[in-house]
Amino acid sequence: MQDLDKTRIDKWLWAVRIFKTRSLASEACKKGRVLIEGIAVKSSRLIKIDEIVNVKFNPIIKSYKVKNLISKRISAKLAVEYVEDITPEAEINKLRIMSYSGGGNRDKGLGRPTKKDRRTIEKYRKI
Numbered sequence: 001m002q003d004l005d006k007t008r009i010d011k012w013l014w015a016v017r018i019f020k021t022r023s024l025a026s027e028a029c030k031k032g033r034v035l036i037e038g039i040a041v042k043s044s045r046l047i048k049i050d051e052i053v054n055v056k057f058n059p060i061i062k063s064y065k066v067k068n069l070i071s072k073r074i075s076a077k078l079a080v081e082y083v084e085d086i087t088p089e090a091e092i093n094k095l096r097i098m099s100y101s102g103g104g105n106r107d108k109g110l111g112r113p114t115k116k117d118r119r120t121i122e123k124y125r126k127i
Helices: 009-015 022-030 089-100 115-126
Strands: 034-036 052-057 060-066 083-085
Touching: 009 022, 009 034, 009 052, 022 034, 060 089
Parallel strands: none
Antiparallel strands: 034 052, 052 060, 060 083
């Protein structure tokens, strides 16, 4: 792979597989969900090596360090050479807590909760 001097942020986010499509990466930039140095960036912003990119994924903010620049999408195994996930453990714990505090843990395929199930769920939420 050839090293580049400059790459657009939306292309890089897509190439290192943070977003599934480039249009999703561009849309996240437009909505202010991509931050560099605490400032929301446009999708056309050029990034540099060793910059910290913060991406808001509700309810957490993931942090990535730019290890190298790339503009073409590559396999997930090779993408590790271009990005480093430096998300703090506290942010990851937020995601775990949110998954536990959802509408009760119901097995997939059980359908809607019955009246009795709903009352049980509400009882445990109050505690």
